[in-house]
Amino acid sequence: MSIHTRQIDVDGLRIGMFVSKLDRPWVETPFLFQGFCIRSKSEIDELRQYCDFVEIDFEQSEISVNDTQIIKLRGKSKLSRSGSKRKRSFWRRFLQLLFGRRQREHADSPDAGNYYQDSVSVADELVVARTLHTGVLQKLISVLDDIRRGATIRVPDLEIIVDGMVDSVLRNSTAMALLVRMQKTDDYTHAHSLSTAMWALVFGRHLGLDRDSLRALGLGGLLLDVGKTKLPAQLLKKRGPLTDVERMHVRNHVNLGLEIISHAEALDSRVAEMVATHHERFDGSGYPKGLTGSQIPVFGRIGGIVDSYAAMSSDRSYAKAMSSYDAMREFKALVG
Numbered sequence: 001m002s003i004h005t006r007q008i009d010v011d012g013l014r015i016g017m018f019v020s021k022l023d024r025p026w027v028e029t030p031f032l033f034q035g036f037c038i039r040s041k042s043e044i045d046e047l048r049q050y051c052d053f054v055e056i057d058f059e060q061s062e063i064s065v066n067d068t069q070i071i072k073l074r075g076k077s078k079l080s081r082s083g084s085k086r087k088r089s090f091w092r093r094f095l096q097l098l099f100g101r102r103q104r105e106h107a108d109s110p111d112a113g114n115y116y117q118d119s120v121s122v123a124d125e126l127v128v129a130r131t132l133h134t135g136v137l138q139k140l141i142s143v144l145d146d147i148r149r150g151a152t153i154r155v156p157d158l159e160i161i162v163d164g165m166v167d168s169v170l171r172n173s174t175a176m177a178l179l180v181r182m183q184k185t186d187d188y189t190h191a192h193s194l195s196t197a198m199w200a201l202v203f204g205r206h207l208g209l210d211r212d213s214l215r216a217l218g219l220g221g222l223l224l225d226v227g228k229t230k231l232p233a234q235l236l237k238k239r240g241p242l243t244d245v246e247r248m249h250v251r252n253h254v255n256l257g258l259e260i261i262s263h264a265e266a267l268d269s270r271v272a273e274m275v276a277t278h279h280e281r282f283d284g285s286g287y288p289k290g291l292t293g294s295q296i297p298v299f300g301r302i303g304g305i306v307d308s309y310a311a312m313s314s315d316r317s318y319a320k321a322m323s324s325y326d327a328m329r330e331f332k333a334l335v336g
Contacts, residue, residue, distance in 0.1 A: 021055035125175035197221030220274030227257030278303030
């Protein structure tokens with residue numbers, strides 16, 4: 001435990017505290033993401049249903065350690081309890097990243113994320129999602145391998161993939177996310193494409209996007225890095241830092257991707273926007289055009305966030321996967 005963290009009895013929790021650990025595995029609770037800032041009494045009530053103690057990171061909290069009562073951890077964690085809906089304070093940080101500081105009031109709105117409600121339990125959806133996940137990954141491998149060999153994107157095939165994912169995420173936004181987090185594959189490109197599409201759909205669901213927009217968002221997530229199918233495998237798998245020339249080639253995957261999807265028929269224009277701008281950054285530090293703020297379309301901003309999160313939380317040739325908590329610390333540092 002670092003000097004910035006303390007273990008606190010759930011009865012001592014306060015709004016503004018950043019919960020970094022629970023007294024039980026995160027996957028045994030309704031909380032999808034590891035680490036979040038408490039924004040309401042209802043979130044404290046939900047934590048009380050599942051935990052006796054939690055660990056608070058005061059470096060990320062909005063209140064001082066001196067404003068709280070520190071209680072040492074004693075005894076064992078309680079067994080799982082039933083009920084309660086997953087809260088969404090994690091997404092408020094993503095909303096700030098997505099829309100920028102000027103939209104902070106919207107990001108903290110109590111109505112954020114209340115557009116959809118889960119219609120089935122995580123357990124029930126996992127039964128369907130396991131089969132769906134396997135089928136989606138196999139179909140994605142086939143489609144991307146065909147593109148690598150020069151074939152044109154078969155949009156209907158990808159739409160079938162995305163439709164199944166949309167249905168699953170709308171029924172329950174946790175099940176598919178859990179499977180993606182646990183997936184083990186040696187092919188980072190395929191796994192990353194699937195992860196990015198899934199996180200994009202979960203994010204889009206939270207934003208209340210309609211089904212047509214979710215389909216475009218999921219399709220864009222699958223195709224964000226399609227241009228990398230035209231890059232040498234040894235370059236993509238290189239361990240260690242890239243040279244300036246190698247970095248230039250890797251960054252060119254955006255233009256290569258746009259060239260590939262330009263030959264696809266009946267592709268939503270928002271997919272092309274997403275591919276074109278997912279490496280642009282709000283402060284102008286991104287590529288290929290150095291766009292800033294509202295110059296970046298919303299789908300591009302979503303793509304940039306979920307692409308970065310999926311990468312940071314996965315094993316790559318040059319870096320081990322971060323925990324969700326550490327990835328969110330990186331995001332917070334970027335927000336400044």
